[in-house]
Amino acid sequence: MSDDMDFEEGGAxxxxxxxxxKAPYGTIYALEGLEVVLISAAFDQxxxxxxxxxxxxxxxxxxxxxxxxxxxxxxxxxxxxxxxxEKLYVERESLEARGLSEEDLLVDVQVMSAAEMGDMMxxxxxxxxx
Amino acid sequence: MLxxxxxxxxxxxxxxxxxxxxxxxxxALLLIExxxxxxxxxxxxxxxxxxxxxxxxxxxxxxxxxxxxxxxMDGVNMVDYGGFVDLVAGHDNVQSWx
Amino acid sequence: MKFSIMVSxxxxxxxxxDSAYQFAKAALAKGHEIMRVFFYHDGVNNGTRLTVPPQxxxxxxxxxxxxxxxxxxxxxxxxxxxxxxxxxxxxxxKRQGKDANNIAPGFRISGxxxxxxxxxQSDRLVVFGD
Numbered sequence: 001m002s003d004d005m006d007f008e009e010g011g012a013x014x015x016x017x018x019x020x021x022k023a024p025y026g027t028i029y030a031l032e033g034l035e036v037v038l039i040s041a042a043f044d045q046x047x048x049x050x051x052x053x054x055x056x057x058x059x060x061x062x063x064x065x066x067x068x069x070x071x072x073x074x075x076x077x078x079x080x081x082x083x084x085x086e087k088l089y090v091e092r093e094s095l096e097a098r099g100l101s102e103e104d105l106l107v108d109v110q111v112m113s114a115a116e117m118g119d120m121m122x123x124x125x126x127x128x129x130x
Numbered sequence: 131m132l133x134x135x136x137x138x139x140x141x142x143x144x145x146x147x148x149x150x151x152x153x154x155x156x157x158a159l160l161l162i163e164x165x166x167x168x169x170x171x172x173x174x175x176x177x178x179x180x181x182x183x184x185x186x187x188x189x190x191x192x193x194x195x196x197x198x199x200x201x202x203m204d205g206v207n208m209v210d211y212g213g214f215v216d217l218v219a220g221h222d223n224v225q226s227w228x
Numbered sequence: 229m230k231f232s233i234m235v236s237x238x239x240x241x242x243x244x245x246d247s248a249y250q251f252a253k254a255a256l257a258k259g260h261e262i263m264r265v266f267f268y269h270d271g272v273n274n275g276t277r278l279t280v281p282p283q284x285x286x287x288x289x290x291x292x293x294x295x296x297x298x299x300x301x302x303x304x305x306x307x308x309x310x311x312x313x314x315x316x317x318x319x320x321x322k323r324q325g326k327d328a329n330n331i332a333p334g335f336r337i338s339g340x341x342x343x344x345x346x347x348x349q350s351d352r353l354v355v356f357g358d
């Protein structure tokens with residue numbers, strides 16, 4: 001465990017990263033992953049979300065799910081700010097490989113290189129992948 | 131950080147993700163389940179594993195189950211489940227590339 | 229060291245729960261503690277006592293129940309994921325007006341906060357999924 005942990009209200013604050021590498025709708029991982037993220041907000045931890053590989057598809061604008069009769073949960077990403085979850089990291093290489101850019105995304109994110117993403121991951125205490 | 135890959139590199143891009151993104155300093159790669167196929171000698175992935183820049187471990191029970199014992203590339207380290215536990219305990223953090 | 233485990237896939241289809249079980253057993257053999265195993269996504273299906281595998285196969289559900297009883301491991305099934313997939317304990321069955329329940333011994337149904345709490349309170353959280 002890292003030595004430079006912050007202590008608040010008697011408990012240690014850990015760095016939690018939720019890693020999203022899967023697209024929405026085809027499988028439930030993105031939706032159920034988001035449910036964990038929302039709950040984590042209640043624990044006052046240092047929470048971040050990483051989007052890479054097909055996980056970047058979770059954030060694209062224009063999702064319309066009437067035809068598949070599934071819940072469109074993409075607006076929830078915009079609501080995260082209200083839960084004080086503001087660290088949304090997107091890997092640039094994954095975006096570019098999919099013909100996407102930051103303008104295609106429905107929420108403000110921090111776009112970073114693969115190397116920067118790797119540095120970010122290495123700093124975490126807990127990494128939960130969906 | 132210990133990076134765990136449980137998918138064949140011929141099926142998903144999990145291993146490619148680790149090799150592209152992971153910070154090499156202080157990292158190790160553990161191949162379990164179908165992830166062990168990446169360590170097959172003379173395979174298309176052998177060269178990328180050799181250039182991984184971090185120690186590579188394979189889980190022996192998964193290697194054995196898949197009949198890979200005699201077909202493993204050089205330079206990978208075999209561990210059992212106890213060794214898996216030691217790897218997790220021996221790194222500050224762990225990430226499963228699902 | 230104190231470990232927790234997240235299992236994201238159900239029994240038999242994926243190896244995830246087998247790997248998680250073998251990891252837990254090996255950790256215990258080395259004198260570590262398994263604080264909690266959290267079952268999420270289809271992983272909740274590891275906790276139904278109605279499972280009847282062929283006699284010459286491993287009994288994945290019973291194996292978890294027995295390990296938990298021997299080593300005092302908290303086996304938690306996520307309530308939201310469980311309700312989607314038809315896993316109910318006695319209380320939930322009553323509350324939802326269902327005529328049966330199916331939770332195996334040693335498992336309990338609880339919220340996603342238990343996963344975040346496991347991450348906070350354990351030295352390592354290891355995810356097994358697909």
